[in-house]
Amino acid sequence: MSTTLDVSRRAAAQAQPNIALIKYWGKRDLRLNLPVVGSLSITLDTLWTRTEVRFDDALSADTMTLNGKVDAKQLKRTSACLDLLRARAGVTTRAEVISENNFPTGAGLASSASGFAAMVMAGDAALGLRLTPAEQSVLARRCSGSAARSIFGGYVEWAHGQQADGEDSVATPLLEAAAWPLSVAVAITSTAEKAIGSTEGMNRTADTSPYQQAWIDSQDADLAEARAAIAARDFERLADISEHSCLKMHALALAAKPGLLYWNAATVAAMHCVRGLRAKGLPVFFTIDAGPQLKAVCLPSAAAAVAAALREVPGVLNVVETGLGGPARLIPVADLAAA
Known part of the structure; x- marks a missing residue:
């Protein structure tokens, strides 16, 4: 089998x-x-990552450019992801990767999820692999766990799987975005890259948090509750279980040694804001990943009021309003240059 490509592929x-x-x-x-x-x-x-992958026999090493700057920090993970694609194709050709985010990178807004999902899809097309979405999801998971979910749109579940080789740890779509439209107001409270990345934080938590086993034992019930809420289009039910899961995750991380505190003062103020709006009857709830940004999920009828209230919270730098999006997709290379 050839170890190089005959021509440049992008x-x-x-x-x-x-x-x-x-x-x-x-x-x-x-x-x-x-x-x-x-x-x-x-x-x-409305938040996206656009990524071009260009395999070229003339390259002696992989390169990575993110938001117009050479990103040496991400190059190791980028090459590891490309290696998975190269192994599938039976080639060793190096690649140039150019990526753009229209939202803060590494700040708790899942930029690695969208970034590696886009990279896998572009790399698949450049190499002509013709992978299925499930196969793309498995490869994206190898690069960044939550990237498994960004291959798909709408409501998505990622199974932890049972097999040692991980082939059953794959994301699957549950419901298309248009089938139950929701709105999300993202309260940006910091644009800085977080001090402790998710992988490091997860490892510390697993090693030191006394709540780790309780977290694992309760997850299946939480997933079943959320699935049922989505199937019934029951917003209040989804709100209750989502906030519960969010606060459990952060309690788990807070109990690590030393404790992981991903929130800042504005994050906490925004949580109180959302709780206050919900107490007044607005259909809204919050969720927060491993970072300081708060995402307020609401019915579309409440979107304007929720966004306006979050903009008044001290320390909130910006509020990005969005709906639910579709799956990852191929785009013309020219679209990246225009980003």
Whole structure:
């Protein structure tokens, strides 16, 4: 089998970040990036990553450019992801990766999820692999756990799986975005990259948090409750279980040694704001990933009021309004240049 490509091959893809309503936190296998629990998410619409992958025999090494700057920090993970695609294709050709985010990177907004989902889809197309969405999801998971979910749109569940090889740890779509439209107001409270990344935080939590086993034991029931809420289009039920899962995840991390505190003062103020709005009858709830940004999920009829209230919270720098988005998709390479 050839170890190089005969010609330069390139493709570009766009993927949206997702936010977990039933949280993923913890790995059962670090090498394969297998989660210790299943998770359930919604894919966002107006936030995106666009990535071009160009394989070229003339390159002696992989390169990575993110938001117009060479990103040496991400190059190791990028090459590891490309290696998975190269192994599928039976080639060793190096690649140039150019990626753009239209939202803060590494700040708790799932930029790695959308980034690696876009990279896998673009790399698949550039190499002509013709992978199925499930196969793309498995490869994306190997690169960044939550990227498994960003291959799909709408409501998505990622199974923790049972097999040692991880082939059954794959994301599957539950419901298309248009089938139950929701709105999300993302309260940006910091644009800085978080001090402790998710992988490091998960490992510390697994090693030191006394709540780790309780987290694992309760996850299946939480997933079943969220699935039922989505199937019934029951917003209040989904709100209750989503906030519960969010606060459990952060309690788990807070109890690590030393404790992981991903929130800032504005995050907490925004939580109180959302709780206050809900007490007044607005259909809204919050969720927060491993970072300081709060996502307020609401029915579309409440979107304007929720966004306006969050903009008044001290310390909130910006509020990004979005609906639910579709799956990752190929785009013309020219779209990346225009980003």
